Amino acid sequence: MPKVGLIGLGVMGYRIGINLAKAGLLEVVYNRTIDKAKQFSNEFNIPYVENPAELAKRSDIIITMLSDDSAVSSVVLTILDVIKGKVLVDMSTISPTVSIDLAKKVSDRGGVMFDAPVIGTSVMLESKKAVILVGGPSEKFNEIKDVLYAISNTVVYFGENGMGLYAKLVNNLLLGVYVAALGEAYNFGIKAGLKKEQVAKVLMELSSARSPTSELKLPKIVSEDYTTQFATKHMRKDLEIIERESQKLRAVIPLAVSSLQFYKIAEALGYSEQDFASVAEVFKRLSPR
Numbered sequence: 001m002p003k004v005g006l007i008g009l010g011v012m013g014y015r016i017g018i019n020l021a022k023a024g025l026l027e028v029v030y031n032r033t034i035d036k037a038k039q040f041s042n043e044f045n046i047p048y049v050e051n052p053a054e055l056a057k058r059s060d061i062i063i064t065m066l067s068d069d070s071a072v073s074s075v076v077l078t079i080l081d082v083i084k085g086k087v088l089v090d091m092s093t094i095s096p097t098v099s100i101d102l103a104k105k106v107s108d109r110g111g112v113m114f115d116a117p118v119i120g121t122s123v124m125l126e127s128k129k130a131v132i133l134v135g136g137p138s139e140k141f142n143e144i145k146d147v148l149y150a151i152s153n154t155v156v157y158f159g160e161n162g163m164g165l166y167a168k169l170v171n172n173l174l175l176g177v178y179v180a181a182l183g184e185a186y187n188f189g190i191k192a193g194l195k196k197e198q199v200a201k202v203l204m205e206l207s208s209a210r211s212p213t214s215e216l217k218l219p220k221i222v223s224e225d226y227t228t229q230f231a232t233k234h235m236r237k238d239l240e241i242i243e244r245e246s247q248k249l250r251a252v253i254p255l256a257v258s259s260l261q262f263y264k265i266a267e268a269l270g271y272s273e274q275d276f277a278s279v280a281e282v283f284k285r286l287s288p289r
C-alpha cells in the first residue's frame with residue numbers, strides 16, 4: 001500500500017484526510033496553520049509534520065488541497081528537492097496553465113504530477129459523493145486510482161496534465177453564472193410582490209431550469225444564512241481563472257465575465273468568506289426600494 005501524505009486541512013482537505021484515514025492509507029499530514037494539523041492528528045491518530053518537505057520525504061503519494069495558484073506553487077517549489085520517484089496529486093482548483101507548468105517542473109526532477117480537482121461540497125466528500133476529475137500521464141493513473149477511490153466514489157480521467165482542471169472549470173463557469181442568475185431571478189420575483197416561499201417554489205420545484213444547485217442554494221438565499229459551503233472568494237478566484245484562460249483559448253465568455261463582477265461586489269459587501277450564494281444580496285441591494 002502506498003504511503004499517502006496530505007498537505008492542506010481546510011474545509012475540503014480535512015474531509016479528504018478523514019476518508020484517507022478511514023481507508024488506512026494516510027501516513028502523515030501538514031497544514032500551514034499548525035493548530036489544524038494538531039487537531040487532525042489528535043482526532044485521527046495520524047502524525048503531523050511542520051513543513052511540506054518533511055511530509056514529502058515520508059510519503060509515496062503527496063496530495064495537496066490548497067486555496068489557489070500561489071499556495072500550490074509555493075508548496076510545490078518547497079518539495080521539488082525530494083520529489084524524485086514520488087507522485088504528487090493536486091486536488092486544488094487552480095489555473096490549468098500554472099498546473100501544467102508545475103507538472104513539468106515536477107517531471108524534470110523525476111516525479112509525476114496529476115491535477116485532480118473536485119466537483120462537490122465538503123458534505124458530498126463526507127459521503128464520498130464528490131466527483132474527482134483527473135489530468136496527468138495515463139500510464140501512471142493506475143498508481144493513484146485506489147487512493148482517489150478511497151476519497152470519493154466517482155473518479156473520471158480526462159487526459160493529460162491540465163485536463164482535469166479544464167473539466168472542473170467547465171463546471172464552475174456554469175455554476176457561477178447559474179447562482180448569480182438565481183439571485184437575480186429571486187430578487188425579480190420579490191420585487192414583483194411574490195412571497196419568498198412562492199419564488200422559492202418556482203425556482204426549486206416548478207422551474208424547467210431547476211437543478212441540484214437551486215435546491216442547495218435557494219434555502220440559503222431565502223433565509224439569508226450564508227454559512228459557507230463554498231466561499232465567495234473561491235468562486236471569484238475560479239471565474240478569474242476562467243477569464244484568464246479564455247484569453248489564451250480565444251473563447252468568448254460574456255456571461256462568466258459579467259457574473260464575476262457580481263461576486264466581486266459581494267466580496268466588497270463583506271461576503272468574501274461566506275457562501276457564494278450571498279451573490280443574491282447584490283441584486284437586493286442594487287435594486288432601488
Ligand SMILES: NC(=O)c1ccc[n+]([C@@H]2O[C@H](COP(=O)([O-])OP(=O)(O)OC[C@H]3O[C@@H](n4cnc5c(N)ncnc54)[C@H](OP(=O)(O)O)[C@@H]3O)[C@@H](O)[C@H]2O)c1
Nearest residue numbers: 008009010011012032033066067071092093121229230234
Ligand atoms: N469548499 C468547497 O466546497 C470546494 C469545492 C470544490 C473545490 N474547492 C476548491 O478546493 C480548494 C480548497 O478549498 P477549501 O474550501 O478547502 O479552502 P480553505 O478551507 O480556505 O482551505 C485552504 C487551505 O489552503 C491552505 N493554504 C492557503 N494558502 C497557503 C499557503 N500560501 N501555503 C500553504 N498553505 C496554504 C490553508 O492553510 P491555513 O489553514 O493555514 O489557512 C488551508 O489548509 C480551493 O481551490 C477550492 O476552490 C472547494
